[in-house]
Amino acid sequence: MSTLQRIAVLGGGPAGAFTAAGLASAGREVLLFDEKMAWEKPCGGGLTDKALARWRFLRDAQVERNWVSDCDLIAPSGRRVRFALDRHIAIFSRLTLNGLLLERARGAGAKLHCERALRIDQNAGGWSIQTARGTYAADFVVIAAGARNSLRRRFAAPLGPENFMVAAGYYIPGNQHTVQIKFLKGLHGYIWIFPRADHFSAGICGRMQGKSTAELRRLLEESLPEFGLKLDGASFYAHIIPSLTPDALRNSSFAGDGWGMIGDAAGFVDAITGEGLYYALRSAELLTNALLANAPEEYPALAKSDFLPELERAARIAGRFYGGEWMAGSVLERMIQLTQRSSRFREIMRDLFSGSQEYLDLRERVYNSLPRIVMEAVVSAVSNPFGKPRVPKVELLAGAGNRT
Secondary structure: OOOOOEEEEEOOOHHHHHHHHHHHHOOOEEEEEOOOOOOOOOOOOEEOHHHHHHOHHHHHOOOOOEEEEEEEEEOOOOOEEEEEEEEEEEEOOHHHHHHHHHHHHHHHOOEEEOOOOOEEEEEOOEEEEEOOOOEEEEOEEEEOOOOOOHHHHHOOOOOOHHHEEEEEEEEEEOOOOEEEEEOOOOOOEEEEEEEOOOEEEEEEEEEOOOOOHHHHHHHHHHHHHHHOOOOOOOEEEEEEEEOOOHHHHHHOOOEEOOEEEOHHHHOOOOOOOOOOHHHHHHHHHHHHHHHHOOOHHHHHHHHHHHOHHHHHHHHHHHHHHHHOEOOOOEHHHHHHHHHHHOHHHHHHHHHHHHOOOOHHHHHHHHHHHHHHHHHHHHHHHHHOOOOOOOOOHHHHOOOOOOOO
16 A cells, blocks of 8 residues: 555644644644634633643643642532542643644644635545645545534534534633532533633533523523622633434444544544543544554544443443432432542542543442442431531642642
C-alpha cells in the first residue's frame, strides 16, 4: 500500500487539532479546515487525571486553567455532599484549550485554513475538498467537525434526536476551586457549575427529546441563587452534545474507504456525564496511529477494543442512572446519601471523577464493597441522625494546595 501522505482534517476542535499535530510531526502533509479555529464553548473544558496522565503536555502547558480540588453534589431532594478530590481536575476555557492544541498543530507543520469545507468528493486519486477560496486534494479525510455538522452526512446516516442532549447556560464572572453538580427530579441530565480561571461555566443539560432549551434555561436560572450566582454581566449560550444510544454506538459507521471520524463527529461522548474530551483525544490518537502505520482500516477495531465498550456501557445504564431505583430509593438519592455517609463509597466517587474507575467494572466494585458501605452508612446514620456528613475537616481540605 502506498503511503497516505496528504491528510485533510475537517474541524479544528480538540480531536482535529490533536490529529493534525500527530500526523504533521511525523512528516505527513496536513491541511486543517475550520471556519472559526479557536473558539469558546459553553460546556466541557474539564480534563481528568486520566487524560492528564496520558497526555502530559496538557498538564505541563503554560496556559491558563483552574485546578479543581473539591466536588459538591446535590440530590433532587436537596441532600448534598462535598468531598475532596485526591486527583484534581484541570478546567480550561475551550478557547484556551483549542488555541493550545491548534498552535501545537501549527508548530508541528500542519497548514491551518480558516475556511469552511463546502463540498467533498472522492475520486480515483483520493479526495477533493472545495471551499469558498479554492479546491484542495487529499489522500485521506479526517472528519472532526461535530456530530450535527453537515459534513457528517456525506459519510454516515444522520443521527436522530434521541442521540443528543441540549446544553444551555451562562458564563458568569467569578472563581473558586469546587465543581458543583445538581440533579433535578425528572431531568435526564444535571446542572453544573464549572469554575474556570476567570469565570464560571454555569449550565444545564438534558435529553433533546425531554425538555426544550427554554425550559432548561428557566430551570437553571431558578437554581443559580442557590449557588450564590447572579446573571449580572453573564453571557448566555446553548449547544448540542452527542449522547448516542447503545444501538447507535454499535451500528453507526465512523470509518470507511479513505475516511475516518473522531470525537463528537463520531458520537464518542459519555452518555451519563456528557464528557467527551478524553474520547475526542483518544479516538484522534488511535486514528493517527493507524494512519502512521499506513493501516487506517484498523482504526474501527482499535476503537472497539479500547474505549467503545465503556461508552456502550454508559449508554446502557444512563436511563437507570437518572430515573432508576436502587436500595429502595432513587439511584441519585442513594448515590449522594452513600457518598455522604461512607468513606468507602467516597473512594469510588473520587475514582469516577478522576477517570480511573470505569463503568464496566463499577457494579462489581460496588457490590464487593457493599457490606462495608452499608455498615459505614448505618453507623453514620445512628451517630449522626440529621444527615450532616461526619467527614474530618482535614479530608475536605486534603490536597487543596497540590494543583500540579
